Amino acid sequence: MIEITRRAYFSASHRLHSPQLPDDQNCELYGCCNALHGHNYWVDVTLRGEVDPRTGMVMNLDHLNALIQREIISQVDHRNLNDVPMLKGRITTAETLAVQFWNALAPHLAEGLLCEVRVYETPENSAAYRGE
Amino acid sequence: MIEITRRAYFSASHRLHSPQLPDDQNCELYGCCNALHGHNYWVDVTLRGEVDPRTGMVMNLDHLNALIQREIISQVDHRNLNDVPMLKGRITTAETLAVQFWNALAPHLAEGLLCEVRVYETPENSAAYRGE
Amino acid sequence: MIEITRRAYFSASHRLHSPQLPDDQNCELYGCCNALHGHNYWVDVTLRGEVDPRTGMVMNLDHLNALIQREIISQVDHRNLNDVPMLKGRITTAETLAVQFWNALAPHLAEGLLCEVRVYETPENSAAYRGE
Amino acid sequence: MIEITRRAYFSASHRLHSPQLPDDQNCELYGCCNALHGHNYWVDVTLRGEVDPRTGMVMNLDHLNALIQREIISQVDHRNLNDVPMLKGRITTAETLAVQFWNALAPHLAEGLLCEVRVYETPENSAAYRGE
Amino acid sequence: MIEITRRAYFSASHRLHSPQLPDDQNCELYGCCNALHGHNYWVDVTLRGEVDPRTGMVMNLDHLNALIQREIISQVDHRNLNDVPMLKGRITTAETLAVQFWNALAPHLAEGLLCEVRVYETPENSAAYRGE
Amino acid sequence: MIEITRRAYFSASHRLHSPQLPDDQNCELYGCCNALHGHNYWVDVTLRGEVDPRTGMVMNLDHLNALIQREIISQVDHRNLNDVPMLKGRITTAETLAVQFWNALAPHLAEGLLCEVRVYETPENSAAYRGE
Numbered sequence: 001m002i003e004i005t006r007r008a009y010f011s012a013s014h015r016l017h018s019p020q021l022p023d024d025q026n027c028e029l030y031g032c033c034n035a036l037h038g039h040n041y042w043v044d045v046t047l048r049g050e051v052d053p054r055t056g057m058v059m060n061l062d063h064l065n066a067l068i069q070r071e072i073i074s075q076v077d078h079r080n081l082n083d084v085p086m087l088k089g090r091i092t093t094a095e096t097l098a099v100q101f102w103n104a105l106a107p108h109l110a111e112g113l114l115c116e117v118r119v120y121e122t123p124e125n126s127a128a129y130r131g132e
Numbered sequence: 133m134i135e136i137t138r139r140a141y142f143s144a145s146h147r148l149h150s151p152q153l154p155d156d157q158n159c160e161l162y163g164c165c166n167a168l169h170g171h172n173y174w175v176d177v178t179l180r181g182e183v184d185p186r187t188g189m190v191m192n193l194d195h196l197n198a199l200i201q202r203e204i205i206s207q208v209d210h211r212n213l214n215d216v217p218m219l220k221g222r223i224t225t226a227e228t229l230a231v232q233f234w235n236a237l238a239p240h241l242a243e244g245l246l247c248e249v250r251v252y253e254t255p256e257n258s259a260a261y262r263g264e
Numbered sequence: 265m266i267e268i269t270r271r272a273y274f275s276a277s278h279r280l281h282s283p284q285l286p287d288d289q290n291c292e293l294y295g296c297c298n299a300l301h302g303h304n305y306w307v308d309v310t311l312r313g314e315v316d317p318r319t320g321m322v323m324n325l326d327h328l329n330a331l332i333q334r335e336i337i338s339q340v341d342h343r344n345l346n347d348v349p350m351l352k353g354r355i356t357t358a359e360t361l362a363v364q365f366w367n368a369l370a371p372h373l374a375e376g377l378l379c380e381v382r383v384y385e386t387p388e389n390s391a392a393y394r395g396e
Numbered sequence: 397m398i399e400i401t402r403r404a405y406f407s408a409s410h411r412l413h414s415p416q417l418p419d420d421q422n423c424e425l426y427g428c429c430n431a432l433h434g435h436n437y438w439v440d441v442t443l444r445g446e447v448d449p450r451t452g453m454v455m456n457l458d459h460l461n462a463l464i465q466r467e468i469i470s471q472v473d474h475r476n477l478n479d480v481p482m483l484k485g486r487i488t489t490a491e492t493l494a495v496q497f498w499n500a501l502a503p504h505l506a507e508g509l510l511c512e513v514r515v516y517e518t519p520e521n522s523a524a525y526r527g528e
Numbered sequence: 529m530i531e532i533t534r535r536a537y538f539s540a541s542h543r544l545h546s547p548q549l550p551d552d553q554n555c556e557l558y559g560c561c562n563a564l565h566g567h568n569y570w571v572d573v574t575l576r577g578e579v580d581p582r583t584g585m586v587m588n589l590d591h592l593n594a595l596i597q598r599e600i601i602s603q604v605d606h607r608n609l610n611d612v613p614m615l616k617g618r619i620t621t622a623e624t625l626a627v628q629f630w631n632a633l634a635p636h637l638a639e640g641l642l643c644e645v646r647v648y649e650t651p652e653n654s655a656a657y658r659g660e
Numbered sequence: 661m662i663e664i665t666r667r668a669y670f671s672a673s674h675r676l677h678s679p680q681l682p683d684d685q686n687c688e689l690y691g692c693c694n695a696l697h698g699h700n701y702w703v704d705v706t707l708r709g710e711v712d713p714r715t716g717m718v719m720n721l722d723h724l725n726a727l728i729q730r731e732i733i734s735q736v737d738h739r740n741l742n743d744v745p746m747l748k749g750r751i752t753t754a755e756t757l758a759v760q761f762w763n764a765l766a767p768h769l770a771e772g773l774l775c776e777v778r779v780y781e782t783p784e785n786s787a788a789y790r791g792e
């Protein structure tokens with residue numbers, strides 16, 4: 001069993017805001033992240049599977065990259081995340097992005113192949129989801 | 133003569149849009165950057181001067197950092213750059229940011245000390261202004 | 265279940281020296297690390313838990329950062345690690361730092377939330393502790 | 397139980413080519429990677445074990461580094477990977493490198509100590525093997 | 529006057545070999561770089577000019593990037609540099625690459641706009657050419 | 661004319677302290693840097709010269725690296741900078757290091773070849789000297 005990881009990048013704006021809470025509680029809860037701002041995000045997508053002896057690969061990384069570009073990057077790059085369909089009505093934390101990006105990729109990959117989706121907002125902040 | 137450089141970081145959203153142009157020309161000119169998005173920016177501020185033999189420093193880097201935080205970072209971090217007073221009505225390219233950040237710092241530094249302000253939008257894109 | 269990771273930085277000096285060993289064995293065991301030197305360290309603190317649907321977060325990253333600053337960074341930044349109370353009498357390897365930083369954080373976090381503390385001395389050397 | 401990780405670097409050329417497939421299928425399968433090109437690779441070797449209370453270390457990192465240099469780096473640095481004995485006749489994907497580097501290191505380490513070998517071709521592409 | 533810099537990446541193999549020298553002198557002169565190996569290169573292209581007040585830009589970075597991709601990256605990415613037309617018969621040092629990349633870009637840019645081409649072989653080795 | 665840059669690394673401890681000032685003024689002037697701490701430093705040494713058409717190089721980077729290792733890194737790596745002969749009695753700021761490293765290298769290089777020595781204490785703090 002081998003893990004392979006492919007990284008992809010996007011630049012987006014967002015604000016953290018819960019529609020279930022009044023403005024002053026949003027302000028207290030999210031601090032400066034309640035205001036509109038943005039990040040150079042990156043996403044590490046990890047697959048876990050056996051190496052095909054005919055190709056030496058778990059999966060063709062060009063195919064994996066094309067999938068990530070089509071299902072994730074083309075949806076969120078140079079956008080305001082709060083307006084993106086797959087995130088609409090959700091709080092656009094790194095946690096939420098990791099889960100929604102997993103949900104966007106999983107149906108296009110063989111059962112059990114997707115292992116982890118990790119989203120970095122900055123070098124200091126990241127969230128990872130493993131489908132558990 | 134020694135150059136010292138201090139780096140500072142901020143996260144902000146922006147869109148590139150010229151009020152002098154119709155929407156379709158804005159769209160053509162700025163491409164995907166005409167839509168609201170964001171970056172983890174960083175700024176390298178370089179001073180050039182003689183070393184004070186009493187301190188071994190061109191300028192105390194803590195003081196320089198405090199100045200950068202007060203005059204730049206506190207104005208733009210976790211903001212939408214198009215709404216920030218020092219950038220209001222301007223096109224928020226990296227070029228514009230470098231010039232306006234220079235203008236914000238220069239009055240607080242000894243004549244001739246400020247040497248360069250370089251602004252990175254991403255590791256791939258930057259602009260530098262040297263007051264010329 | 266989601267993992268969130270927060271990174272923090274500090275600069276410190278240290279030397280590797282075992283009080284239980286004679287000088288020549290210390291010198292042989294730790295090589296050049298037996299002499300006083302220093303590093304720009306960084307620490308990745310990972311929590312593992314469920315996302316609060318009200319906030320979209322496992323834990324408020326500002327609160328986690330404040331905890332890391334108070335319990336770790338304020339104790340070790342710009343210090344000689346061999347003189348720091350939480351490391352006194354211990355051999356200041358990355359392994360020891362990871363364990364002691366875990367011990368400093370765990371009492372302030374909900375049972376089972378702390379997942380990993382990873383300490384980097386350099387980009388080439390790191391140690392991670394998962395409480396096992 | 398602590399994990400320690402040591403990183404090492406090498407620069408090498410390679411091409412992805414399966415001797416079991418005709419040229420046109422190689423070209424389709426590996427795309428531009430079917431042509432001779434190269435990378436600045438890096439390898440993260442992780443050990444997992446108990447800390448020796450006498451030394452504060454899982455293993456002396458200088459000794460681990462010497463082992464990695466001798467068994468891996470000296471074999472592959474500034475070489476064409478397709479000609480390197482430990483990779484001869486294999487498809488030189490990151491997956492293959494991770495497995496073969498594991499096989500080169502494991503006989504020289506205490507049973508159960510080697511935990512993971514991760515090989516990066518670029519910041520975007522990596523593969524990890526954990527001996528499973 | 530503003531400087532803008534755009535970074536681009538490519539992966540390539542090469543060997544340093546002077547056709548004017550016998551094998552043993554090549555071996556002594558270039559050491560391990562006389563053997564076929566490879567790198568993840570990156571190139572920083574800097575322009576220097578005035579900001580167009582209508583656009584806020586020295587030059588549209590998308591256009592600059594398209595030029596770099598067409599004139600440089602498409603020629604050298606996933607290739608053996610010793611076989612690339614623009615480098616044929618030359619010694620493929622970073623110095624040579626910086627000059628040849630300058631020569632490839634300059635005819636497509638307004639007189640005096642191109643300011644510097646810097647080529648990195650590794651984070652440790654780079655060469656820069658300013659047309660002087 | 662081409663500039664080539666070689667990067668080298670060292671880990672060292674230091675404290676900023678002026679022997680000409682009383683303790684309380686040292687404390688106020690240097691803040692937390694008045695206490696013993698440390699860094700992973702790196703040094704960028706830039707030469708500027710013509711390319712030798714026989715070798716394609718300004719200077720053999722292996723030779724330059726050997727010089728940097730011998731004259732700088734072997735003196736300061738895994739040391740306390742305040743005790744290092746070339747820095748003894750000086751205030752160990754990045755400014756001082758840049759000048760003293762220049763002075764250590766210049767006598768071993770052809771007249772006019774050494775162009776810049778840049779010393780990084782952290783990614784945020786650096787100083788550069790150009791012999792002016």
